[in-house]
Every structure is written in structure tokens, then in C-alpha cells.
Amino acid sequence: MKSVKVGLVGLGRLGQQHGDNLAFRIPRCELTAVCSVVEAEVKQARERWGVPYGYTSYEEMLANEELDAIFIASPSGFHCEQIKKGLEKGFHVFCEKPLGLHLAEVREVENAVNRHKDQVFMLGFMRRYDPSYQAAKEKINRGEIGEPVLIRCYGLDPASQIDGFLAFAKANDSGGLFLDMSIHDFDLARWYLGAEASEVWAIGGSYSRPEFAELGDAETGAAMVRFDNQAIGLFVAGRNCAHGYHIETEIIGTKGTIRIGSIPERNQAVVMNEHGVIHECVQGFIERFEQAYRAEAEEFIRCILEGRKPDVTVKDGVESTKLGYACKQSFTTKTLINVQEVILA
């Protein structure tokens, strides 16, 4: 195979970012088809990226035999079905997080992926491809901090987007704070600790906007997890971060600690003025993880070309979703939850 021909479904904000990468920045990759239910988006995308095929039906795109791979950036509710259909048609499939919104469908996807072992399946846990997160993983693997005993993860969206989110959440099922915001953190925790979650207690509140309580959700919340190797997980998620998009991760080991993103600085320019010494902060996930989005797509294409499987597996999606569900259940029932006994919802 000289290059990989990709069909992209979903042309929203993140779809645009993936499209830019697939069309312009990934060696030996051709963005060959785009698909969206919004016809204008399809037209625009074809022009912008010079894409030969455009579809408003996912099934029609799957019928295009020129394609090698499907890239899914559609709304979360469509992920599971689109993955299964893509795999069944024989395509390699990349899917944005989350794997799905319900444990039942997630397990069906797991089965589907396992039935198509010759095709590449990759889930969009792009943080694993961020240089800082990768450096941390290498240090941990080399034993530089001894055994990891505690992981603390912050996933905080900027306050500037709270209105937009509330409007969305009233009309759609966001999955709730932990399933929507902490899913990357759950994946990181499992990746760094090499362990699965055993028990969780999750709390939170609607501190500035009562609408969250009305939705049965939390504006800011925290979950404490006991992992099966006795390691400790602390997860903070929120929708109301005054200073921007704050993704921070800390791994405390028996011989050292690693912190990533303590100051979510936008760049290396620091301003000193009458207010003090000021680091401006990133304001969203694309700004923060631009490089990681490109790197994960590059890895997906390489895996196809080289006949390899990526490190992120469908199991990573299943287990992270399970922990997200357990958090949701703990938050709702106000009790300690045994994660591995969490039931289908």
C-alpha cells in the first residue's frame, strides 16, 4: 500500500481538526471521502481539502471501495454503531473518545473489534501521544519514580464555555461530568498505574449554576478511586475553570513524583505588569493537544501501513467507560461503588 485512503465522518470542530491533519499533515495519508448529515459541511470540506468524495449518508460512504480506513469524529451517540459497521465492511477504524455512552453497547463494540483482528482499531485517547505524557510514561517505565502509588488528574473546562455546555446538555445526553470529562484521565490512570479500578466514591455539586443539579449532573466533582493494586486515584472534573482549560496530571511514586501541566500555559511568553508575573493559559483541548491529535492520526496510519496494532485498545475504552459509569452511579446514589460489579445501564 503506497498510502492510506481515509473516509472521515463528522465535520464538527474536532472533525475539522482531524480533517486538516489527515489532508495536509500526515505522510502517506489521503483524505479521500468526507461524510456529514449537514450538506454544507460536506461541500466546504471537499473544497478545503480537495476531497474527491462527499456523502451525507454514512452507509453510502462505507460502500466506497477505494477507501482503506474510516475516521469517526461524529457525536458520541453514533460511535458504537459506526465502529461496528465500519469493521464489518472490512475497514480499519479510528474512533474519537468515548467508545460509547452505555456499557452494553461498549461491550458489543469490544466483541466486534475482537472478531476483526486483522483490521486496525484505534481509540482517540490522544493524550497518550502528547510529548509530556509520553515522557512521563517513559520515566515510569524506566523506574525513575519507583512504583506509582497515587495519581491525581484534573480535567477542567473553561468557564467561558459553561453556557454553551449547558445549552448542549439540556438538549443531549452529555454522559455526565465524569463520563464526559474524566474519561481521558481514567485512561491515563490505568496506563500509568497498570491496574484496574476496584472501588470509587464520587461527589460534586452545582456551585455557580443550579442547572447542573436540575440535569442530575455536577458542575465540579471529584472521584476517589482505590485501584486493585491499592494505588490511589484522585480525579477532579469541572465545567467552570476561571483561568482556562486545565488538564493536570500527577503521579506520585515510591521514589519520585511527576507532574504534567501544573500551569496550563498557552506558550512560553510570560508577561510582567502591575498585576504581577502572568502566564496566560490555553483555552481549549485543540489548543492544548494540537500536536497530540496529529501524532495519534499519524500512528493510526502507520499501524495500517506497517501491519501493527496501536497501544490504545478497545479494552482501554471499555475499562475507562466502566469507571466513568461507576462514578456516575456513586454520584447518584451517594454510596461507595464496586467498579467491577457496575451493571449495564
Add this chain to the structure above:
Amino acid sequence: MKSVKVGLVGLGRLGQQHGDNLAFRIPRCELTAVCSVVEAEVKQARERWGVPYGYTSYEEMLANEELDAIFIASPSGFHCEQIKKGLEKGFHVFCEKPLGLHLAEVREVENAVNRHKDQVFMLGFMRRYDPSYQAAKEKINRGEIGEPVLIRCYGLDPASQIDGFLAFAKANDSGGLFLDMSIHDFDLARWYLGAEASEVWAIGGSYSRPEFAELGDAETGAAMVRFDNQAIGLFVAGRNCAHGYHIETEIIGTKGTIRIGSIPERNQAVVMNEHGVIHECVQGFIERFEQAYRAEAEEFIRCILEGRKPDVTVKDGVESTKLGYACKQSFTTKTLINVQEVILA
């Protein structure tokens, strides 16, 4: 009263620090008597500070009518009894944390303090007198971060002291990780949040040293607390911090966040060498809180001279101890604990 004459009991490491302050650095304060069961310590202390009276019996020191105030820096197990006796003899009393080790004795002290309302009683929650912690309090009071919704506190002792601690803990009742290490954090949380703890779940483990498990204690642990205003508390305590004495506090509010001590730097000298850019870290509580120890003693003396009461009250000691107990109970029973129903131990 021209100056306050103080009798100091306990001449260990912290007693030495308090003695230096009382003898040399506090205006209108005279260190007039010292007391320790170790005669050599009494002799040395009298010489070092030029103290007129020395005792090996606390009761004998209390009989000295020249004294105005008693400063207690003895082992934790003696605190409650010494406070009560000091108050009964009519002295103003300062006592190092913790107030006590058992809820029952702590409540007796609370009653004793309440019966002697004309005397100053102050508990050694010195962090409240640290410039950084004070600045944070002022910012919160001015509404700069809106309503506080989450507090995260780290209290980590340096790994270099782990052997010393284990030797001590095998011979003495340290109180356990949370009661011994997190008590300052519990006080800070109550101070900043203006709320009491409702529920707690505490977990932890013996990650590098099995002796902790043998003692029924944790090497590193975490407690998540729901406060009665729905605010969230995350408390991490540990005995095995590779880089030093790490005291960090973060308060997330609806409009901003304050962090104190993210990098527990020893001073402002940063070294750049082949390892990178390096901040050396403080290695103990006296190094970190030297200024706060002086400031709290100064406040105690001023309160006596000016007929005021300090902001730290006996209730602060009682409530922090209660939360510490609840953590211990949660850690032992592996269950969620209702803090206000915690029973006498």
C-alpha cells in the same frame, strides 16, 4: 503588664524553636521558666536563653507565681492534661498541635477552655500565620475566587525521615497518618471553606515499607471529604516524599483558584545544570514555617497584652481531631464514615 513571662514545657526540636522565639524574637515576652523531664535539656536551655527557672516537674513550674503564661511543646499524649492543669492554675496557655489524641480527652479540654473564658487559650495551627496562607485567606474573604468549592491539601514528610518515624511509631502511638499529618490541613480546610466535614472515605497503603501495614497505619493515604456546604476536600498525607517536605494547598472557587506551595522551594536560588532547571526543596516543617512559628507566638503574646482572643480556638482543635478520627475509622473499616457521628475512642 509590661511584658509576658512565659514558662515553656517540652524542649525537643520544636520546643527549641519556640524557645528561641520566646527568648529572643518576640517583643515584650520573657522566657522565664523551662521544663523537661530530661534534666540535661533544662540545664542547656537555661544557659542558652538565660532563663531564671528550670524544672523537671510540670506541677512545680505551675506553682511559680511569677509566670503569666504556659507554652506547651511536650509530646502529644501530655497535651490535654497539661492544658487543663495550666488553665486551672490561672495561666494563659498556648499548646502545640494536636489538641489531643482521643476524642474524649479533647472534649474535656474544650470544656476546660470554655470554663476559663478570661484566659487566653491558643492552639498551634501555625500555618494560619504563614504569609502565603494569610494572603490566601484575605483573597478568599475579599471574594477574589468567588465561593470556595474544592480544597486540596498535601502533607508529605520527607523520605529521609521515614526510618526515624517508624522507630518512633513502633514505640509510641503516633495517632496514625491522618491524625498526625493531616490535622493542619483539616484546620485549613475548615478555615478557608467555613464549613464542617460531613462524610469521609480514606484509603492508603504501605507501598515501600510493610511496617506501616503491621502498625495498622498507612505510608501514604488519601481522604476525600464531603463538607456540609457540599464543598469537596481532598487530603493526601504521606511519610515517603522523595523530594522533601511538601505542603501544598489549593482552593478552587467559582471564580478563581489559589495555590500555595506547588513547588516547595527552599529559597529563590535556582540551579541549572546537566540535569535541568532545579529548585531545591525544604526538608522539614521548621525550615518551611520558621516565620509562622514566630508569628503565632507573637500573636499569643499580643493577645495576652491586649486582652484579645486569637482566631484559632479550641473548637478548631476539636473539629480537626474529629475529622482525623473519622479518617482513621474509614481507613480501618474501609467504609464511608459520617464525620459528625464519629464516636469516642
Add this chain to the structure above:
Amino acid sequence: MKSVKVGLVGLGRLGQQHGDNLAFRIPRCELTAVCSVVEAEVKQARERWGVPYGYTSYEEMLANEELDAIFIASPSGFHCEQIKKGLEKGFHVFCEKPLGLHLAEVREVENAVNRHKDQVFMLGFMRRYDPSYQAAKEKINRGEIGEPVLIRCYGLDPASQIDGFLAFAKANDSGGLFLDMSIHDFDLARWYLGAEASEVWAIGGSYSRPEFAELGDAETGAAMVRFDNQAIGLFVAGRNCAHGYHIETEIIGTKGTIRIGSIPERNQAVVMNEHGVIHECVQGFIERFEQAYRAEAEEFIRCILEGRKPDVTVKDGVESTKLGYACKQSFTTKTLINVQEVILA
């Protein structure tokens, strides 16, 4: 023009980086030819990037009429001639810094560029395309720091490369410390200050390696510049930076200050261990400016497609070289030098 066909000359370390960008990461750009005197490099490059044409003679590449633009990444001594020939053949030309090594040749290039006004000429001052440096420029343009009055620039190569540099400098004319290392800083100073250099004094020494003195060069040096608007420039250059590749820039204005790169951190992962809190540092210019190299190439291609001229002009190359020459002259003669009277060398 649908896309721009580029011929790349020079396949060393930086040529490789440019080739990767031109071949894989720049929209509407085709790397169509490569040229190097080393035949093996040409062969490898053609395979790696799937390039149709390969040359060992620059003149032969210039005869390829399919090409639209020439990208020069050859050794500094060839720049001037290759620019002139490329322009004369009607190509758009991008050239790595420095414009040249001698003032006379640099001025000839200036004339050549001015004679070919319909072609795009761009000089590789890539720092202007780094997000941090761009953010600083925007802040200055918006008046956020008032009038810039002082600029401080550090350009320090890692000690790990000192042996390699000395071997190179013994066999080649490196141009000397200031012309080789500070040329980017001189450009930044002119860009931020909007002024030209008037006077300079430059000093330095061979502190750890006497070979520098033997070469008439400095291991570490500093130049202080008075600009024609009375602004102050402080430039530190060196070949022996223990912690890595340290590029730092500070602009002090009448109302504020901007600092870029105070800690030349490799990524956002910070390690805390027995040595303290440690930021690892970048070790070279490609690691630090990877994004900027891509962005400048993208700008070059866009300028061609859109019929625009880039912000970096040949005059920027001439003036920076002039200041570099003045530093060299000051260092050699140990006197204050009037920059605008610096003579052809």
C-alpha cells in the same frame, strides 16, 4: 497554481527537517527535487520523501523548469551565490540564516532581491514564526508593555556540542560567536524595538576551552548595544551551556515586561525527586523550534500562492549581519564600535 513545486538544496540535519516539512506537512506544497553534493544523501532523500528528481549539481537543479521555488539549506558559505542564481533563474527563494558571512556579498544579495521584486524571497528567521515570539510581538504592537526600552537575548548552545563545534570551527569559518549564534537575536531585537543598532561593545572569553582563543573567537560572550532610539540591547551568546539549548528573550517596556523561554523546558512533565523539582531542558534548535520551522515554510508557500511578500525581508538579513560584524570587530579591537560605519570585510 494548484501547488508549489520546491527544490531543496542541502540535506544536512536542518535540510532533513525542512525536507520532512516540505514533503509531508505543508498544504499545497510538493517537494519535487533535492540536491546535495553527497550522492548518498540524494538517494536516501528521494526514497524517504518520494521525490521525482535528484541532483548533485545545484545548477542542474536550477535547469528543471517544473520547479517553482528553491529552498536553500546548504552551508552558510554558499547562501549568497545560490540565492542570486536562484533568483536569476526566476525562482522564488527561501534561504536559511545567515544571509551570508561577509558584508560585501550580503549587499550584493540585497541588490539581487531588489531587482527581482516579483519573486518571493524569504530568510529563515524562524523564531518570528514561533507561537511564543509571535504572542510577544502582538502584545508589543497592542501597546501592552508601553514602549520597549531594553531587550535581553540569550543564545546558548549546549555544552554537549562543544567538541563538535570546535572540530567544525577548526576546519571551517563559523563566522564567530556573535555572527553565528546571535544573528537570530539581532533580528528579534530589531523586530521588537523597531530600531537599528547605533553602537556596540562586545567582550567575551575562552573560559573552559582555550581553543576558542586560539581561533580568535569566544566561548561565551556578551554585547551591549545602543539602538538609534536609545533603547538598550544585551546579547549573551555561548557554546557551553550546561543545561541545554537556552534561548531566552526579554523585552522591558515602559509599562510592562515580556519574557520568553526563561526555563527552556523540554515539555510540561516536571520531575520531583531527591534532587528537587526538576524541569528537563531542550537540547537543540530543532527540538525547540520544530513548530516554527514548519510554520515558516508554510508561510513561504502561502506567500507564493497568494502573491504576498513575507514579513522577513532581505534588509532584515543585511542589518542583522551588519550588527554581527560590528560585534566581531568590537570583540577583536576591544573598542566601542559605531555599527552604521562598520566596513566591508
Add this chain to the structure above:
Amino acid sequence: MKSVKVGLVGLGRLGQQHGDNLAFRIPRCELTAVCSVVEAEVKQARERWGVPYGYTSYEEMLANEELDAIFIASPSGFHCEQIKKGLEKGFHVFCEKPLGLHLAEVREVENAVNRHKDQVFMLGFMRRYDPSYQAAKEKINRGEIGEPVLIRCYGLDPASQIDGFLAFAKANDSGGLFLDMSIHDFDLARWYLGAEASEVWAIGGSYSRPEFAELGDAETGAAMVRFDNQAIGLFVAGRNCAHGYHIETEIIGTKGTIRIGSIPERNQAVVMNEHGVIHECVQGFIERFEQAYRAEAEEFIRCILEGRKPDVTVKDGVESTKLGYACKQSFTTKTLINVQEVILA
């Protein structure tokens, strides 16, 4: 001698700070007399510190035979005369910086100190007693950064004080920017480098306030110094720092670098809000060097009690003043100046 009885002359802002230390915070020190030409200040001071003697005449204070030592915190123009008189009367003498304003008088003081070798003389270069500056010195002495080759010093006063300074400078001889602001930095440079200045070029301007030019002075300026061991000195001084009182020092050595005070943070509380991550800054020398002022006074008293001489000698004052004068001369004449040939002014 059981304790040292001190007479303090000068009760301005810094005199108040010294008085607080001498009266309350220095072991075995008694503040026994105060002196100021402002009678109200004398009265207030006696009450505040419980001082037995008060004077409006320095000569009268010198006649008080109870005193052991004189502490001079009067305006700079009086320093030399008061030192000489104090020494002649047999007192130990501490004097605030600068030693004097003119080279001639400074050399007379040097002779006077040398004639009274049995008395302690100490100059108020308090930075040497700051924990960060001390840590740096120890690291340098231990060879941790190899041979120091470059020192960069910033001494910037807050913009908030610029009006006050201009009012003062119009009525008094401030000594000029370099002599007034950089004198501490000159001392630090000599201390860390172990070398004397050979040549200097100093430039600067009146960037926001033309009054500085009218006074023949600079608002912000820089001096580059060649030291006699070929080390490089970069000194920036200013009166218009937007973010506060910025004292920063960097020493680059052949094997590493030390930086002190890159972020002149007020305390460890960092605020994150809609502007970004913010470190508030110190606003003046007393806030920044509170601890150092106490430590230097403690050292002075200890030297007297223990019959030792302090590390800061009168020569340190003479050489720093010489370099300050050379800067002034360079700034005025716009030429390179040979520091050791600088003539009496």
C-alpha cells in the same frame, strides 16, 4: 559583655526597620539610644521601643558612654562623617549602604576603618545575608557551577515610586541611577566572581519621564563590565518597573548556572483567574529583604560579642563605589571607562 548596647541614628523607613530588629529581634542586643534631627521621630521611637536615651544631635549621642556600638541609617550624605566620628569615639560601627557618595570621602573612611582595627566596622550589604544569596555563594564555593564567567544583575524599583523618587532627586543628590541602585549588585558581582572591574560602558535613557534627562540621570540603564579575570558583568538598573521591586541575579559558570529571584514573588500563593496564572510581586526592599536585614544586624552584634570581623569590609564599599562612579562617568561621557583609573570626584 552580656549584651551590646546600640545607638541608632536615622529614623526614616529603613531606620524604623533596623530599630524593630535591634529592639526586639536580635539576641543579646539592646537598643539603648536613638538619634534624629526630627524631634517627633525621637519621641515616637523611644516609646515604641522603650529606649532610655533620645537625641537630636549625633555628637551628643556619641558622648553617651553606655553605648557599645553605633548603627547608622541616616541619609547617604552623612554616612562618611558619622562613621569617622563613631570610630574615633571608639564605637563599633554599622553603616547602611552606600559607604559614601564621593570617592574622596570614601577613601578617607577606608583609612579611618583601617586605623581602628580593634573595632568592628560593617557595611549594610544585606543581600549577602539573604538565604537565597547565601545558598548561591555556597554552591559557587563548592564548585557546583564551575568557574563563574558571567553575572547578570537586575535592580529595578517599582514604577509606583517613580514620582516620589523624582521629587527626592530634584531636591537632593541621589548619586545617580548606578551609584544608587546598582551598588548592591556591584558588591554581589565582586563577591561571587572574586574579581575587580576593569572596564565599563554604561548607557540608558529617560523613556517615560523626561525629568531624568533633565537631572543628567537615567530612568533605566545598563552597564556592561569586563572584570580583571575576563568575566562579564551585565547590570540593569531602573526606576520604572511595572510589576514591582525586581531584584534578580544570575551567575553563569563553566559547569552550571544559578538564578536568584527570576520571579520576584511576594509569597507562595499563586492565583489563577481569567487573566491566567499570576504570581504577585514584592513591592519594595524591606518586603523582599526583611529576613536579610535582621540577619545582618544579628551578625554585627555577634561579631562584637565574639571579637570577629564580618565578611563585608570597608574595601567592599570602596570598590563598589568606584564601579558606580565609573558607570556614571561612562554614562555621562558616552565612552568606555577604565574603572581602576576613575578619578576622585
